[in-house]
Amino acid sequence: MSRPASRFISPSLQWGMIGLIAIALSLWQAGLFRQTVVNFNGFPLLWRFVAASVHPDLSYDLLATTLQASLVTLAYAVCGTFLSVTIGAIAGVFCSEVWWLEVLRAKRLRYFGFHSVRAILAFPRAIHELIWGLFFLNIWGLDPLVAVAAIAIPFGAITAKVFSEILDETPRQPLLALINSGVAPITAFFYTLLPQAFLNLLSYSFYRFECSIRSAAVLGIIGAGGLGYEILLSLQSLRYEQLWTFFYALLILNGGVDIASATLRNQLGCASRIDLNSHRPTKRNISNSRIFSLFPIAIAGVALSFWYIQPDLSKIGSPRSQQLLHQIVQTSLPPNFTGIAELIPLSVETVAMSVLAIAIAASGGLLLAFPAAQIFLLSGLLNRRGNANLFPLVLLVIARIVLLLCRAIPAPIWALVVLYVLFPGILPGAIGLGLHNLGILGRLFAEVIENLEQPPLKALSAGGTPNSLVFLYGVLPATMPRFLAYTLYRWEVCMRETVIVGLVGAGGLGRLLTEQLSSFDYQSLIVTLGAFLVLTFLVDWISGRVRRSLRAS
Amino acid sequence: MSSDPIISVDRVTLQFGQFTALTDISLHIVAGERVALVGSSGAGKSTLIRLLNGTLEPTRGEVQAFGQKLHQLKPKHHRQIQRQIGTIYQQLHLVDNLRVIHNVNAGHLGHWSFLKALISLIVPLDVATATQALAQVGIPEKLYDRTDRLSGGQQQRVAIARVLVQNPMVILADEPISSLDRELSREVMEILCNCQSSRTLIVSLHDVDVALRYCDRMIGLRRGRILFDAPSTAVSSEMIADLYRL
Numbered sequence: 001m002s003r004p005a006s007r008f009i010s011p012s013l014q015w016g017m018i019g020l021i022a023i024a025l026s027l028w029q030a031g032l033f034r035q036t037v038v039n040f041n042g043f044p045l046l047w048r049f050v051a052a053s054v055h056p057d058l059s060y061d062l063l064a065t066t067l068q069a070s071l072v073t074l075a076y077a078v079c080g081t082f083l084s085v086t087i088g089a090i091a092g093v094f095c096s097e098v099w100w101l102e103v104l105r106a107k108r109l110r111y112f113g114f115h116s117v118r119a120i121l122a123f124p125r126a127i128h129e130l131i132w133g134l135f136f137l138n139i140w141g142l143d144p145l146v147a148v149a150a151i152a153i154p155f156g157a158i159t160a161k162v163f164s165e166i167l168d169e170t171p172r173q174p175l176l177a178l179i180n181s182g183v184a185p186i187t188a189f190f191y192t193l194l195p196q197a198f199l200n201l202l203s204y205s206f207y208r209f210e211c212s213i214r215s216a217a218v219l220g221i222i223g224a225g226g227l228g229y230e231i232l233l234s235l236q237s238l239r240y241e242q243l244w245t246f247f248y249a250l251l252i253l254n255g256g257v258d259i260a261s262a263t264l265r266n267q268l269g270c271a272s273r274i275d276l277n278s279h280r281p282t283k284r285n286i287s288n289s290r291i292f293s294l295f296p297i298a299i300a301g302v303a304l305s306f307w308y309i310q311p312d313l314s315k316i317g318s319p320r321s322q323q324l325l326h327q328i329v330q331t332s333l334p335p336n337f338t339g340i341a342e343l344i345p346l347s348v349e350t351v352a353m354s355v356l357a358i359a360i361a362a363s364g365g366l367l368l369a370f371p372a373a374q375i376f377l378l379s380g381l382l383n384r385r386g387n388a389n390l391f392p393l394v395l396l397v398i399a400r401i402v403l404l405l406c407r408a409i410p411a412p413i414w415a416l417v418v419l420y421v422l423f424p425g426i427l428p429g430a431i432g433l434g435l436h437n438l439g440i441l442g443r444l445f446a447e448v449i450e451n452l453e454q455p456p457l458k459a460l461s462a463g464g465t466p467n468s469l470v471f472l473y474g475v476l477p478a479t480m481p482r483f484l485a486y487t488l489y490r491w492e493v494c495m496r497e498t499v500i501v502g503l504v505g506a507g508g509l510g511r512l513l514t515e516q517l518s519s520f521d522y523q524s525l526i527v528t529l530g531a532f533l534v535l536t537f538l539v540d541w542i543s544g545r546v547r548r549s550l551r552a553s
Numbered sequence: 554m555s556s557d558p559i560i561s562v563d564r565v566t567l568q569f570g571q572f573t574a575l576t577d578i579s580l581h582i583v584a585g586e587r588v589a590l591v592g593s594s595g596a597g598k599s600t601l602i603r604l605l606n607g608t609l610e611p612t613r614g615e616v617q618a619f620g621q622k623l624h625q626l627k628p629k630h631h632r633q634i635q636r637q638i639g640t641i642y643q644q645l646h647l648v649d650n651l652r653v654i655h656n657v658n659a660g661h662l663g664h665w666s667f668l669k670a671l672i673s674l675i676v677p678l679d680v681a682t683a684t685q686a687l688a689q690v691g692i693p694e695k696l697y698d699r700t701d702r703l704s705g706g707q708q709q710r711v712a713i714a715r716v717l718v719q720n721p722m723v724i725l726a727d728e729p730i731s732s733l734d735r736e737l738s739r740e741v742m743e744i745l746c747n748c749q750s751s752r753t754l755i756v757s758l759h760d761v762d763v764a765l766r767y768c769d770r771m772i773g774l775r776r777g778r779i780l781f782d783a784p785s786t787a788v789s790s791e792m793i794a795d796l797y798r799l
Contacts, residue, residue, distance in 0.1 A: 105628065177646035180608045181719060182636030183662040187670045191655070191662060192648045195674070199650070 012484075015546050023359045026352035030427040037427055042420035049417060052240030053247075062242055065230065066249045073226035074253060075305035076144070076216035080151025081209045082302045087152060088159025088208075089201070095121060096164035098193065102175060103185040118161075125157035126536040127529070128499040133219050134517045139324045144309040145316070147224035151215050155208060162204055170197045202291065203268045206261040213257050217250060218410040218500055227253070228410055235416055247409060254408035258443070332522035339524050343509070343531045350498050350508035350535060353426040353433070357498075358491040360434025361441045365403075366483065368438070369445030372399035403446075407439025415501045429506025433494055441490055448482045449475070484550055488543040495539040499532075509535070557620070559584045559723060559753055560605060565614035567604060574600045575777045578614070582753060584722070587746060589764035589785070590757040592774035593797055598757035599643065601774065602725045605755065606640045607631060618723075636663040639721035643728045645712045649701040656700050656711050657683040660718030686714040690744055706737050713744060726756040730763065742767045761793055 031037055093099050095117040104113075124132075133150035140146055170193055178188035220228020227250050234243040268291070315321050371392070415432025422428045452475065502510020509532045516525040558581035567575040575597045582588055590598045603609045604616060607623050616623045618634050626634065639660070647656045654677045661679060662670055672678065680696075687693045690710035695703060700711060709729065716724055726745060730738035738760070745754055746767050758764045764771055764785070771788050773780040773796045781792050 173642070173644065173646040174648045176608065177640065177642055178659055178662060180606055180635055181639060181660075181663060181721075182632040182634070183659075184632070184667065187662050187665065187667050190667070191659060191670055191674065195648055195651050195655075 012550055015550065022355050026355040026359075026430075029348060029352035030356060030430065031425055037422055037425070039421055039423050042422075046417070046420045049240050049243075049420070053244050055241060056244035056248060057239075057241035058245065062245055066227075066245055069220075069225070069227045069230045069246070070249045070253055072144075072309060073213065073216045073220065073228070073250075075308045076147045076151065076219065076224070076226060077209065077212040077257075078301055078305035079148045079309065079311070080155065080216065081205070081212045082305075083148065083152035084155035084159050084208060084212070085205045087156030088163050091117070091121060091156065091160035092163025092167065095160060096167040098168050098170075098172060098175070099189070102172065102179065103189045105185065118164075121157045121160055122537070123157075123533065124153050125161065126496065126533050127154060128496045129154050129215050129219060130222065130500045130503065131513060131517070131529075133222050133224065134514065137222060138328065138517070138520070139321050140312075140315045142223055143312050143315060144224070145311040145313065147216060147219045147226075148309070148311055150219055150224075151212055155212065155215070159204070159208055163201060166197050166200045166204065167193060170200075199268050199291075203265045206265050210254075210258055210261050213254060214407065214410070217408075218412070221410065221412055221500075221503065228413075231410075231413055235413065247405075250408045251404055255404050258404070262447070328522055331520070332526045334523070335526045335530075336521075336523035337527055340527060340531075342512075343528065346507075346509050346512055347531060347535055349426050350510065350532075351495070351539070353430045353498050353501070353506070353508050354491060354495040354539065356427070356430035357433035357437060357494045358487060360431060361437035361490065361494070362483075362487045364406075364434070364438040365441035365445050368399045368403055368442040369449060371395040372403055372442060372446040373449035399442075403439045403442040405439070406435050407437075407443065409436065410500070411436035411497060412500050412504045415504050415506050419504070424505055424507070426507045429498065429501035429504075429508065429510075432501050432504075432506065433497055437490055437494055437497075441486060444486050445479070445483055448479050448486070452478055481550065485547055488547050492536075492540050492543050495536055558582055558617075559619060560755075561617045562604070563615050563617070565604065565611040565616060567600060567609060568612045573777055575604070575611075578777075578779055580772060580779065580782060582755065584753055585751050586770055587754045587768040588756070588770045588772060589768035590755065590772050590774060591759070591761055591764050591793075591796065592780075594759070595776075596774040597777040598774055599727050600777075602640065602727045602755070602757060605723075606638045606725055607635050632663070636719070637722045639716035639719045639724050641712050641716055641724070641726040641729050643731065645708055647700050647708060647711060647715075649699075651700060652677075653687070653695050653698050653700055653703070653711055654680065654683050657686055657714045657718055660686075660715040660720075663719065682718055683714070686717040687711075689717060690714050691740065706733055709733065709737075709741065710744075713741065721752075723753040723755065726754070728757055728759065731759060738763065 095114060097114055100114040129150045132153055133146055136146040136149050172193075174192040174196070175188050178192055179185050183191075216226060217228040217231075220226040220230070221232050223229060227246055231243060231246045231250070234240070234246060373396075411432045413432075414435045415428050418428040418431045422431070498506075498508050499510035499513060502508055502512070503514045505511055509528060512528050513525065513532065516522075516528060561581040562578055565575060565578045566573065578601065590601060592598055600609065604611060605618070607616075607618075610624050618638065621630070621634055623631065623634065648659070651674075655674065658673055658677065658679060661682075665673070669678065677683070684693055684696060687696055687710075690713050692707055692710050695707060695711075700708060703711065709732070713729070724745065729745065730741050733741060742763060745756065754768075756764075756768065765788070769785055770783070771785050772782045773788075773792065775796055780796055781788070783792075
């Protein structure tokens, strides 16, 4: 760093203050302290909703519907993941620095090639799946293809970015050693870099699958079918018993996928998302041959999923779709800038919503992550007398169920529930987003805690340090940087997800976007989308800057 | 054996930004010579080796290999030359999570087609050559082990086996024995020296005794300059003392 570090105001403190100010301003923007936000008339309805959780509808017909809807959601996720990983693998190679620099040896062209591919990929990534979904809906009509493509395109772009980062951070010397012994660069690439990066790529693909299943549920809400769609129908017709049946199905689906993926990733030795980009030596418990035995299973699963949802692939290139696409492009030009003044307050609302959402998610996630982590229970670290204590176990189960419930239920559904007791505005949207992301962040935090290096803690403990101080001096300092990094990553996601709570009227640019999409006002839509992209890139830039400055300190 | 130099370096200076790693180096090596590069750490031994295999480009001066100016060649010809120069790196640069046979087979990649290389990653090809090379370095039983499960000395042998499979005219070895004990050092040097008499060997060493025993010519490097370049028999203890003087 250029400036000498101040003794009192460290970068983390500085950013912390800025964060707190941002949260306070966002609360002000949300109307807190200025107007009544709580609608007390809604409490009886909320109570009916909560009470229904203990007696879900278990009739045979509904269970059959639930099973079918769950399979549809799962199949969307499988197909979406398959396509996004395929797109990501191909595009990821082409937007990695190592490909342009070492394989193509394009020294001068590198900046043009590599940066242009990256820039092109930034656009599909910045637009949320839901917007893609609504867009494809206008072209292809209601078809499973819509859901699969809406997952595949933005996730493909995200996967490409992460894959390229993994490739770029894989040790490059073996590749160079081969190239400099006269091996053709592309052969050397496949022979050295891919095998080295393979486990990380695979483990990230599993993580993408977890995201896809949540996304598949959200896409149901725009009519793509599956559990999200059924949930929205039951919620709108106030059939809470049915609603909870679907909730529990979603819970089982998400829980199952999360556990399976976590187990596999753990076996591969790449337990967490951030570890992918770190240089920590990974512990590998699985041999290559066992990984390859997973491939026939995966291929069968993908084939089965495509067969189950029967997407009408002929629609992709059909004259009718082309005609509609042509129409959309034509009607969206020239852009209509008349509503641009309105965009500024809406942009402020959008950012405020994302800040509040991440604040809720991070603080809630932090509170629940510690009881949800196994470490204290199994190692007996903070329970050194070793007497079997039931209390932490109960706490662990409760914390995990709460986290699972939070992340399994899509944010717009949470927002609709919150709307029972809050007046419409950005606050219910922020709470909805916050609750959903709380579940995700809490789980990621818990993974960080479980992967803590134990020896330093044991050393502290062995020195007679009381548990509370082991926590303060050992656990918290070791986990906090990662917590912050995850929180900032997630803030970027929250920013994009403001769109999906906009769908249920939570305000911000998201509401305007969905309105303009469904009223076919493409001329204004293109301007709003532009504003949203600018905002997204801005948030990404701030988040990236903060992460870099925290890492440096 | 012809007396034309197989490798010649002509008045080469190499700078990394402000730092001058090599200053005004000239040397000629004929086929079949065994040359030791000696000098303290930071003297420029590794840099010189990376210059000779075409990884680094000189700032001034030129490097020729097999009569061709290395840095004016088109990529294709450059690669053809590089195939005749095998390098054993100090850090080995093996692909850790592949099995030993793949790392040994990497020596073939200069000749294999892309498709053959891909197939070999799934079903190892040319097992016989790999086994023979591993037998030469004394670890044939490790053929199907994962490379990162081997000890440091065994990995060193895998790196040597890779170069043996590549079968180049010139072998460059950067500190091949720095992390090995005496017995292993002796074995590795024997392998390197005994593989073929017509093959040229250029090896950087920190151990002057080993250099004296196995090489017929010694080049002393000090702070990026050649201090002496003489037959091993003509190297005196004063010259060595001068080399390591602070």
